[in-house]
Amino acid sequence: MSDFTPTERTQLHRLPKRGLYDRAEVYRILDEGLVCHVGFVADGKPVVIPTGYGRKDDKLYVHGSTASRMFRALGAGADVCITVTLVDGLVMARSAFHHSMNYRSVVIFGKATVLEDPAAKREALHAFVEHVAPGRWQEIRQPTDKELQVTTVIEIPLEEVSAKVRTGPPIDDEADYALPVWAGVLPLEIPPQTPIPDVRMPKEIAVPEYLRNYSRKRR
């Protein structure tokens, strides 16, 4: 698995130690995230829309209604920038200036391709559901031909990609360490939650294993 090659757009100029082109690490971040922010240009102006996504090998998939504005704008091989951000903690420094966040983010540049082949669309949707809940695809009703028709799926190659990561405690100016201020990190982690069953579901259907102790951690 080859690492990403920095381009003019993905080369990190500031704090280069936070920049990563490691493909395995990038994929871990993408596989842990749930929502991406898709940026595109409409009438010369930027638009950023949040949406779910899925990954298969070195392709990212985003899907939505064929009628949506985003997918109409993205129809013709448009340039996109897709960003996934995980916030891991709040970094409380002794000075305002050194406050920060611990985070992992991935920025992807590329051209969107619209999938036309129903089998390819189905496979992308498979990746999409498995991204959210591995194991669920085989239990649910599969998409009908009509549902596939009204769903647009776009594919973005994972080629021009970079990650940024911050971890660890606050880094304060040396003189500030003497200040009587609480400093440290407030973690922001989503622990396993209790699923809420649909009221219309028969009570004898147990919570599937993949939703018990649900965690986004994929390591």
Added chain:
Amino acid sequence: MSDFTPTERTQLHRLPKRGLYDRAEVYRILDEGLVCHVGFVADGKPVVIPTGYGRKDDKLYVHGSTASRMFRALGAGADVCITVTLVDGLVMARSAFHHSMNYRSVVIFGKATVLEDPAAKREALHAFVEHVAPGRWQEIRQPTDKELQVTTVIEIPLEEVSAKVRTGPPIDDEADYALPVWAGVLPLEIPPQTPIPDVRMPKEIAVPEYLRNYSRKRR
């Protein structure tokens, strides 16, 4: 407090019941979020960068190093689109097609203004810190003139804004309710976490009240 007026860009065409122009609700979403995604156009192509933010009245503030590429691109009244997304839960339907997420998102369109006045910059940074940890600003070392100089702060008016919200259980096709599939919602809530004190901090400094039982909920 007047609601937002839909424009061509913020008018929701699909699922209009999910669209909101209620200013108080938009502010609640912005005040609960931690990270925004800033979209801008560089060399005709979209770029989306995650960053922290603060709000004061009807202005949103984003800040960063004067040296950063984003702030160089945003220098001259550039068009931006800033999006804040909160993921509240995973919606597990009986069909692949009706899987969804419960979320609240805000999309802001506008032109960025760079703050030049040190007092205005300081006030924006105040909003920034208080956004993350209300009460912290008065305890920490304030920004020096030099720190203010190397910090770019941009202001975006909260004028052309819309929100989208999805809540509640899956909505399945009527025939699918008979399927023996677990369906419901998996909440994704960040509960209060235990702060991690910096190793270089004297142990007698107690965790401040605003970091105990820390929650993003602002209602």
